[in-house]
Amino acid sequence: MTNVNSVDPRTGEILAVVGSETTDEQVDAICDRAAAAYRTIRERDRSWRSGLLRAMAEALEGRRDKVVETADAESALGAVRLNAELTRTCYQLRFFADVVDEGSFLEATIDHAGPTGMGPRPDLRRMLVATGPVVVFGASNFPLAFSVPGGDSASALAAGCPVVVKAHESHPATSQLCADILRDAAESVGAPDGTIGIVHGRAAGGRLVRHPAITAVAFTGSQRGGEALMELIDQRPSPIPFYGELGSVNPMVVTEAAAAERAADIGKGFADSFTLGVGQFCTKPGLAFVPAGRAGDAVVEATAAAIREKPAAVMLNAGIAAAFGRGVEEMTAGAGIVRVASGRSAQPGVAAQLLEVDEADLTDRMLEETFGPVAVVVRYHDPASLAPALNRLPSSLTATLQTGSGEPTLEPAAQRALEERAGRIVYNGFPTGVAVSWAQHHGGGWPATNSLHTSVGATAIRRFLRPLTWQDAPESALPVELRDATTGVPRRVDGVLVPASE
Structure with missing residues (x-):
């Protein structure tokens, strides 16, 4: 059997043997337990969830110190960052508890029997119900917030779905520790065995998505990895939804007025944003459109000055660091691209890179995500030339606008180009930061994501629910939320939205 090793990315040394890769038989048993757990959980009320x-x-x-220590040892992300990430992780678990209590996610709808313009109507009652066991693939770059206890797991559990997590090989010890903590917590409130499961190994992940008990898959990772999983899912006798967050270049546009007013602030903010977490954020702004001329030069100079002061930093694992190096080489091989500045070099870390190219020399490779601390400045000569350049971009999680005073938007065609490609438009800020809230989401078109509902925000729960309508059902057969006397959730009754009451 193949060992699952926890590795220190700073040294490449094995910290511990976490266990063995999960066998086919073990995967099947875990999925069967999840299916049995679902049959129990679906009978529990929302307050229990x-x-x-x-x-x-x-x-x-309660295990904060141990979780942070373990995560730092095998991610090199540092205690400050990881403490903040754990705080976010716990916050989003509580946030989804609030979503469950509030109840509007159910879309509870009642149409009483009666006459209509097209004839008599039966009594119809509809709401969203849990789909069943869900698979979550942990992300490499967020060992907590987008991994075992992360937003995918939290939203699936909120929906009433047991979760089986495929641990990421970059942080198996952290994943196993968090799974054990969640399993103990679940047991403490009477959750059935199988509510939380975990597997290790790529073969186990492939078998998971093919198991007939699984009803949906959530994945954060590379486009290539996501496409491989989608191919496996398409081979199932009964295909299931795949919710992927795969890759994003996240453009930023700086107007002439913004460059003239705030060059130093924009340059430093841009440098800090695309190097945050060693550039390993999916919302990293990787492409900045900056005007040609003196005002734009000042933005580039400020960015370059900040980059030259950035110390070398260790990436999540050796494979990711090697891919970063290859990506920079591929981009700098293009005609007309210039390496403007590099961060400080030191082994085993990587140095941040700032590249620059004229809009006429922008290549397709520069329009792809390169995971790590690198960004390309694209110099444009006329605001009218922005729209054609932006129309070349793939869809992204975010797009950022740096505008001047009294200049709220871009020229209409350029503004439309960004709005058609981005899931979130950031004004006069930077996109590396995703709040957990009702109004937030974490999506965009392909290849950023492939779904309407994503891993952040209240609507994340929608991925793991399906509509079910009861027709002329006796009250005893109805969920509590669809009974006439229920007042505790918002409902649409005979076409009228009725708010919840005490």
Whole structure:
């Protein structure tokens, strides 16, 4: 059997043997337990589910020091960053508990029997119900917030779906520790065995998505990895939804007025944003459109000055660091591209890179995500030339606008180009930061994501629900939320939205 090793990315040394890769038989048993757990959980009320999520948050908080220590040892992300990430992780578990308690996610709808313009109507009652066991693939770059206890798991559990996580090989010890903590918390509130499961190994991940008990897959990772999983899912006798967050270049546009007013602030902010977390954020701004001329020069100079002061930093693993090096080489091989500045070099870290190219020399390779601390400045000569350049871009999670005073938007064609390609438009800020809130989401078109609902924000729960309508059902057969006397959730009754009441 193949060992699952926890590796220190700073030294390449094995820290511990976490266990062995999960066998086919073990994967099947884990999925079968998840299916059995689903049959129990779907009979539990919403208050129990919200209590489960809050218990998990409390349990993670109670093991904070151990979780952070373990995650730092095998990610090199540092205690400050990881403490903040754990705080976010616990917050989003509690946030989804609030979503469950509030109840509007159910879309509870009642149409009483009666006459209509097209004839008599039966009594119809509809709401969203859990799909069943869900697979979550942990992300490399967020060992907590987008991994075992992350937003995918939190939203699936909120929906009422048991979760089986495929641990990422970059942080198997952290993944196993968090799975154990969540499992203990679940047991403490009477959750059935199988509510939380975990597997290790790529073969186990492939078998997971093919198992007949699994009803949806959530994945954060490379486009190539996502496409491989989609191919496996398409081979199933009954295909299931795949929710992928895969790659994003995240353009930033700086107007002439913004460059003239705030060059130093924009340059430093841009440098800090695309190097945050060693450039390993999916929202990293990788492409900045900056005007040609003196005002734009000042933005580039400020960015370059900040980059030259950036120390070398260790990436998540040796494979990711090697891919970063190849990506920079591929981009700098293009005609007309210039390496403007590099960060400080030191082994085993990588140095941040700032590249620059004229809009006429922009290549397709520069329009792809390069994971790591590198960004390309594209110099444009006329605001009218922005729209054709932006129309070449793939879809992204974010697009950022740096505008001047009294200049709220771009020229209409350029503004439309960004709005058609981005899931979130950031004005006069930077995109590396994704709040957990009702209004937030974390999506965009392909290859940023392939779905309407994503891993962040209240609508993340929508991925793991399906509509079910009861027609002329006796009250005893109805969920509590669809019974006439229920007032605790917002509902649409005979076409009228009725708010919840105490």
